[in-house]
Amino acid sequence: MIDLNLSEQERSRRDSLKKLTDLGINPYPAESFFTNISSREILESFDDEKPEKLKDLSLAGRVMSRRIMGSASFAELQDEKGRVQLYFRRDDICPGDDKTMYNTVFKKLLDIGDIIGVKGYAFRTKMGEVSVHVTSFELLSKSIHPLPVVKQKDDKKYDAFTDPDQRYRNRSVDLIVNPHVRKVFEKRTQMTNSMRQFLNEKSFMEVETPVLQPLYGGAAAKPFKTHHNKLDQTLYLRIANELYLKRLIVGGFNAVYEFAKDFRNEGMGRFHNPEFTQMELYVAYRDYLWMMELVEAMVEKIAIDLHGDTKVKVGDHTIDFKRPWKRYTMFEAIEKFNGIDISEMDEQALKETAGKLGVDVDNSMGKGKIIDEIFGETVEKKLVQPTFIMDYPVEMSPLAKKHRTKDGLVERFEAVCNGKEICNAYTELNDPVDQRQRFEEQLLLAKRGDEEAMMLDEEFIKAIEVGMPPTAGLGIGVDRLAMIMTNSHSIQDVIFFPQMKQEAKQEVDAPEAFVELGIPESWVPVVQKAGFLTTDELKAQNPNKVHQLLCGMNKKHKLGLKNPTQDDVKAWVEGA
RNA sequence: GACUGAUUAGCUCAGCAGGUAGAGCAUCUGCCUUUUAAGCAGAGGGUCCGGAGUUCGAACCUCCGAUCAGUCACCA
Structure with a gap:
């Protein structure tokens, strides 16, 4: 049964997850994966004279991009310190006859966002980029929620993840794809x-x-x-x-x-x-x-x-x-910016001065508060x-x-x-x-x-x-x-998780409430996806419209369910 | 709290005067042994924020609501 609440991409990743398990690969292994170098250290210490100094490397991180070309591929690995390019070659990953690890696991079942551990050695590509030639890799954690893909060329960003609301609500993703935030x-x-x-x-x-x-x-x-x-x-x-x-x-x-x-x-x-x-x-x-x-x-x-x-x-x-x-007394500062000496004024004179300077005051304010208002309005903003x-x-x-x-x-x-x-x-x-x-x-x-x-x-x-x-x-x-x-x-x-207004939760009736109306269990998610989240909402609908909508969804999403008759739907709606 | 603006595919955004939606990337299927925002060929993917109204017909017009942003006001 297809989960209608998931996007196609999310479904595809759940599929991959299942296929991995079927291949005997644990997508969430428990064992430690020990690294001995970071991306930044590789880039900083690579020496073209002595590339062999960086061998037997072990590093881990998140796959941020993949460029697949037949039996060789490139990917970018992002760890805490930055990114390094990985080079995968089929016959290095799979020296024997079984090419599953490359053809299936790497090319088909690995996605952007997955966390992997790799072993290999450093080299420089024809394009001049220091990279890691991967000799073996393992999946350390499968990502089943797609990441925004930010691409970059010559300091120009494409499709950057910028919506502040999304970023603050979803800070983990923000930190993954926006290095400047980190x-x-x-x-x-x-x-x-x-x-x-x-x-x-x-x-x-x-x-x-x-x-x-x-x-x-x-x-x-x-x-x-x-x-x-x-x-x-x-x-x-x-x-x-x-x-x-x-x-x-x-x-x-x-x-x-x-x-x-x-x-x-x-x-x-x-x-x-x-x-x-x-x-x-x-x-x-x-x-x-x-x-x-x-x-x-x-x-x-x-x-x-x-x-x-x-x-x-x-x-x-x-x-x-x-x-x-610089140091000023408050009175000096006010005099410097306004040319008025208020140090000897009483409450009444201060109120009048505030009025002249366009500073709002009200009766709850005492003398001190008025002075503070004058300062705040006429001085503070100007002090850089x-x-x-x-x-x-x-x-x-x-x-x-x-x-x-x-x-x-x-x-x-x-x-x-x-x-x-x-x-x-x-x-x-x-x-x-x-x-x-x-x-x-x-x-x-x-x-x-x-x-x-x-x-x-x-x-x-x-x-x-x-x-x-x-x-x-x-x-x-x-x-x-x-x-x-x-x-x-x-x-x-500068705050990891700033306070945000809670997103309004939509009211949703339990599936049982729909089943009670005589709706088959397999149809309940379809009814809800069609926008009828509560039985009350369903009640307000025209049965023929609902019937058309449901049959349409069945066809469109290739659900393979047996369509209800118009009378069935009428009974559901009227029963609600 | 007030004013202004925004909300369209997973992401970034188009959508001109109302005729039921487009691009790039991402995804899926092929091809490609050093590529770099890889490329080529094909495919799928959307309650156009929600609700009501006007209309033969609404992503687009009107009203109500939600959320966000900017500015202003109070406070560190």
Whole structure:
């Protein structure tokens, strides 16, 4: 019985699968296949003077193309490191009289996408390409779902697999056929390795803190809410890990960091995924000025590790991460870009200024939020080269320490790059009395309608009441930084499996429901393929039309079923 | 959430003013002992996103819905 839901190609591959089994070949063998070289190593180490140095090779990978010419053939094998061409000759693969392995297994039953292991030796073809002359091969895994075939000539791609929706939903395939996608993720991992190395060399300790939290805090954002059954208690997925890392500082660790998946129940877009990665770092006995130097040094190192240079191409810009970066206070930055000094303004004057600058404000916004809006609208987008913005209004920063000299401000900085914030850092607030007051001010903001105002966390306050050393803290948006370092336009390009809307599932009745109407079992798939997925849908149809449709399908797909009579179909439809 | 656009074969895309679908690659059948987006000859493959409407007739026109993309708004 033909499965009508499969394409012709999928059916053909399932056929091959069966034929292989019939030949006694296990399409999914269990044994290890040991390789001793990669495609890249072959290409790099081949020596025309001494080709015999590359013999007794064993390599494995995926067949990505085949060019068959009678008793000799070429194929391309793709492994983790790249591709190498394979040369198959019938009489080498099958030295004896039995040519099955070449004529049948290789030529007929092997498909693009299959994973094979080969043994052979390296040589250079007449066309000048270093290749592997295969002496034997074995199937390691059969692919029964066809792969998009991307061809390439002179750097020009043909039929590239480009639809973003398909690519994100089907990342495995994306990674197989789009090597540039794979490179982005290699770079991302190189980046986090580089950060870990930088921090570990300074003897900072990598730690883990809870993702499920009874109270969410440490940032201004809306959370995902969940429930623990046994405790019968509401839990939130963390929006930040700040409050837990600070507890570790209280506990006596002097420098801790965590690569944390955080979750925010907010909009999605080019710069936003509901789950994203942040690296937070806390160091005792340090302040935000010290932290600025650390950020510069770390990001400069990342650029050099990834690109061998402090300059990185991002879109139309070249961004230079060479130290030192420019530094402005927030008021200086606003004055520089707008020519207006807002440092002495009260809430009313700020509102009017915002209006003049075309920045939207509403009544839920306090003084700090208005300043932040003005900055975000008129300055941030224009900062391309890495720049530190320092000294934020206290209202916006309930976890940061008040500025040592400037009233109404806190010791906080953000680094802005390519028009976007890449990190956020404070001299941390360690005064428990002030901390409690700040939380209470947040509660007032919440009452004014600010949905993202922070919650009061008694447990956290209790911890810093014990005494937290003066501390500098930092959060870096790992995805955002990865976007810059890999020149990616969208956050979805640096996250393996970005959040996607679920494809709507069609309602389908079980085959038994159709059989109950008197429809023979063999006809049920045909009825469903014809578009009648539920018995209710069938009920709404004109029986004659259904009859014609079904008989047509039988003929078209050569199903060889005995056609029902018009009366049969009428009975099915009316019974439904 | 708003606006604009997209959705046709496994993949990339055509389809001009409404007359029930085309190409290249992939697949299948032949031929070919060093090819390279291999070539040559032949074949099969499509609820034209879903639904309703207008019409003698819809991939194409109208309306509703789904999904995606881009831009904007909120947020890292």
